[in-house]
Amino acid sequence: MTKLHEMTRLREMAERNGPLCVGLDTDPSYLPEAALRREPSPAAAVAAYNQKILARLGNAAACCKVQIAYYEALGLEGLRAYRDTLRAVKAAGLPVIADVKRGDIADTARAYARAHFSGDFEADCITVNPYMGFDTLAPFLEWARSESGGKGVFVLLATSNAGKADIECQRLASGGTVLDLVGAELVRLSAPDSPLGAVVGCTDETDARRLRDACRDLFFLIPGYGAQGGAAQIAATLLDRAGGVVNSSRGILCAWKTDSRLSGKAAAGTLTLDDLADSAAEAAFAAKKDLLAAKALPAQRTGNDRVS
């Protein structure tokens, strides 16, 4: 029997727990000064906060996404916290997506695959950047498809920033846009139960419908919901067809800042990581509810069953 790869496990978790992906993009600046001071170091505080959130998530989330940049910014100690956070997510029984957006060629891409699919920084799924060409994807997909590897790969398709207009949305002489071209290649590379997925930001309803219909068998990792300004309704469109997971990072990590019950402690400088994690978990359950409610509305599908 072939081992399930992690993209399949992720789909199953989303089916079971709903589509929320908790983004542990934990920058020390998200924590109150006083709580930071009580920990041995900013990196240690980040790892401890992540742990406390994980302990409270229950069935709020399908998975976690960890943005490596915030850990890299803290140097070696930060990467120790990154390793410990990946392990803590797995220990909590959740799939972990490493948001690394690596992209390079040949031996270098193979080294990145080894870096993020094995050893200290082993994740279940990773994000990759296709800019240098589709040969950059091959080493990751090879690893993902191998029985011993069994990992998942999310390729950047449509990001959630304004700058996506600069390259991703450029119209090609051959028709369509750069991101349509990437989408078509991902469709070509994928198959039902593929280890391949796509990153599609929830920032535009029309794009969302078009991409969802064009890549109907691809599972989506959906940033841009919550603090980044995306809406649950657009996320729901992207959750149609093969489905996906919707990431929320700051909306959860910084929920304590708008938690009126904590304002007294915040003013007195007595907020603990446990207080913050209580707010974070509550925000996660609220986000899950919001997403499930939006998803329950009937999907507005286009007539065309496969547009590219």
Next chain:
Amino acid sequence: MTKLHEMTRLREMAERNGPLCVGLDTDPSYLPEAALRREPSPAAAVAAYNQKILARLGNAAACCKVQIAYYEALGLEGLRAYRDTLRAVKAAGLPVIADVKRGDIADTARAYARAHFSGDFEADCITVNPYMGFDTLAPFLEWARSESGGKGVFVLLATSNAGKADIECQRLASGGTVLDLVGAELVRLSAPDSPLGAVVGCTDETDARRLRDACRDLFFLIPGYGAQGGAAQIAATLLDRAGGVVNSSRGILCAWKTDSRLSGKAAAGTLTLDDLADSAAEAAFAAKKDLLAAKALPAQRTGNDRVS
């Protein structure tokens, strides 16, 4: 007086020592088994080999480039070797380019800038991937331009892999290709003595001439020479105008494999890191000579002084 930024120092070093950039993309698999076994760990062997090469480089190189993927692949210990290698390059008096190809948005891009322009992993220049849009470049350029920062940023323009045809070379409805568009934006962002440079692989003579003329004030980081199959003549074209540095990694790191004087020791399993580093340094001096000879030939400029 404004502090010189690192792109300026790099240009000056290339002027003084010639255009060779030594790529310390040191994978443990490049070392003979017996030499690896004598070191405490593969990561320690890599750091020690890098050190020994640096001790022998003299005026062979303008700078070093360190590809982080090979170090990430060795986990936390590998990143310690990465930090130590960056420090060793700086201690040898050479500018160090971190080949990290990071690319992300807003706070995340700022975290990457902090990660690679300060702290444990502080480099002088870094490489970045523009795919998500030009807003991904802003946090790096802001840091590079600040007086306290004073760093350099190389943006991926034309890479040296076959897959560059997939996106970079796609023709746009508005005319030109994706890479022409990126080049035009880099020209727009740059100025004489800019902290901005571009990565341009030396794999195609026609492209090389066109890009060199289109971006005449941009300093180039040029991969694809040597083991990757590029030729000194194409590199020389790219070294015209504002100049650049030409990277060689495996051609130097693995020079011992084709060093006939070492075949006896290789067969007996008695090769030391010093033997390997002697070959590497000799290959570096040979590469410098090769590049300077090609550069001395008259440049075949196009008539047009600024094409985009």
